[in-house]
Amino acid sequence: MENLLEQYAQIVGNEVTDHIRQLANPLKGARILHVNSTKEGGGVAEILNRLVPLKRELGINADWEVITGEKEFYQCTKKMHNSLQGDRDDISSELLAIYEKTNLENFERLKDKLEEADIVFIHDPQPAAFLHYCTGRKGKWVWRCHIDVSHPYRPVWKYLREYIKGYDASIWSLSSFAQPLTHPLYLIPPSIDPLSDKNIELPENVVSEFLDSWGIKKDCPVITQVSRFDRFKDPIGVIRSYRLIKNYVPVQLVLAGGGATDDPEGSQVLQEVKAFAGNDPDVHILELPSDAHRAINALQRGSDIIIQKSLKEGFGLTVTEGLWKGKPVIGGDVGGIKLQVLNHYNGFRVNTPEGAAMRIRYLLKHRELMEAMGRNARQLVLDNYLITRHLREYLTLVVALLLGSEEKIELNYPAH
Numbered sequence: 457m458e459n460l461l462e463q464y465a466q467i468v469g470n471e472v473t474d475h476i477r478q479l480a481n482p483l484k485g486a487r488i489l490h491v492n493s494t495k496e497g498g499g500v501a502e503i504l505n506r507l508v509p510l511k512r513e514l515g516i517n518a519d520w521e522v523i524t525g526e527k528e529f530y531q532c533t534k535k536m537h538n539s540l541q542g543d544r545d546d547i548s549s550e551l552l553a554i555y556e557k558t559n560l561e562n563f564e565r566l567k568d569k570l571e572e573a574d575i576v577f578i579h580d581p582q583p584a585a586f587l588h589y590c591t592g593r594k595g596k597w598v599w600r601c602h603i604d605v606s607h608p609y610r611p612v613w614k615y616l617r618e619y620i621k622g623y624d625a626s627i628w629s630l631s632s633f634a635q636p637l638t639h640p641l642y643l644i645p646p647s648i649d650p651l652s653d654k655n656i657e658l659p660e661n662v663v664s665e666f667l668d669s670w671g672i673k674k675d676c677p678v679i680t681q682v683s684r685f686d687r688f689k690d691p692i693g694v695i696r697s698y699r700l701i702k703n704y705v706p707v708q709l710v711l712a713g714g715g716a717t718d719d720p721e722g723s724q725v726l727q728e729v730k731a732f733a734g735n736d737p738d739v740h741i742l743e744l745p746s747d748a749h750r751a752i753n754a755l756q757r758g759s760d761i762i763i764q765k766s767l768k769e770g771f772g773l774t775v776t777e778g779l780w781k782g783k784p785v786i787g788g789d790v791g792g793i794k795l796q797v798l799n800h801y802n803g804f805r806v807n808t809p810e811g812a813a814m815r816i817r818y819l820l821k822h823r824e825l826m827e828a829m830g831r832n833a834r835q836l837v838l839d840n841y842l843i844t845r846h847l848r849e850y851l852t853l854v855v856a857l858l859l860g861s862e863e864k865i866e867l868n869y870p871a872h
């Protein structure tokens with residue numbers, strides 16, 4: 457059985473994987489611990505599920521732990537998440553006390569690992585207070601922020617900043633997402649894994665079977681949004697766009713989503729979406745379990761156009777996934793979608809349901825253009841947003857933090 461890196465080499469080329477091996481050489485045996493708040497559902501879990509095994513294969517002692525808490529803890533962290541993305545949502549002192557208590561309890565549970573690790577990556581706000589309780593740390597601590605904190609609700613950011621400022625560094629997905637801090641800030645956009653169930657090539661008959669199982673017709677274009685049921689993803693706006701298109705051309709809409717275990721608002725939004733959709737047979741609302749990766753893969757491949765009409769977005773992994781499958785993407789003009797969707801090249805960025813409807817109608821009328829955009833879409837991801845690029849940047853950061861100027865790594869460029 458080939459090792460993982462050899463399999464990636466077949467997609468990205470040997471030069472890329474050789475560089476990764478060279479970067480990992482001085483890190484053999486290093487203890488790297490990631491902590492986040494969910495094993496499945498949402499972009500962070502997707503990435504960690506693949507990055508951690510890859511690091512292990514490279515001889516790094518990589519590990520991943522998950523913070524757990526009661527319902528109120530997730531209510532609090534959901535509010536934090538929304539406030540950091542701009543909602544004016546005050547968090548009561550009772551909820552903050554639960555946040556602190558949960559962090560302390562989880563810290564105590566993981567204390568030995570956290571104190572011994574050479575590098576600790578803390579993902580997002582949920583476990584951010586760990587460092588405050590860690591008096592005997594040996595390694596470097598990095599806060600990895602996956603969300604857009606460009607215009608936070610100040611009281612909530614001020615509260616969280618007290619915990620963040622003690623970290624040795626922080627990582628942000630885009631420069632515009634970051635807040636000023638006194639430690640070094642690094643920019644690392646996330647990535648997708650071309651070998652995961654979510655993204656691997658699928659035979660046409662598998663795609664077709666999935667579409668049949670959901671009652672999706674083959675002879676009518678399919679527009680799909682895959683997202684947690686979250687207001688920032690604007691599922692209602694997507695339905696409005698669909699209705700505007702439907703007035704002129706036949707089309708089917710799929711809204712597929714499931715719950716991340718750290719998102720208590722999901723079921724309420726889902727009910728609102730179902731009520732708004734009514735009983736239109738061409739609107740398919742699919743509630744998928746969080747491990748339905750092949751199903752989502754098939755759905756993205758079986759769609760004509762991918763939509764991600766977010767009003768706020770982190771990086772937008774669903775966009776990357778859609779582009780990788782060679783589909784034009786209609787995306788909200790926010791967050792990481794701005795990096796990934798380039799107007800007239802691989803899709804269109806839009807601000808309103810009307811704008812989305814106009815662009816989709818245009819694409820459906822120009823099939824050859826859609827195909828050309830699909831090719832551009834895949835190439836953009838191949839060049840920029842695969843896990844190999846992501847891993848390489850993490851390793852570079854770890855080398856810099858652990859070895860500083862002591863170690864110089866000469867990356868071997870093959871002679872041309």
Ligand code: UDP
Pocket residue numbers: 497498499500502654682683684712713714715744745746748749752770771772773774775777
């Ligand atoms: N996802 C999933 N099931 C769902 C909804 C989303 O597996 O029901 C996946 C999706 O394919 C993507 C990730 O979760 O890989 C969502 O990442 P994104 O950055 O788009 O949004 P987030 O949920 O992190 O805001």
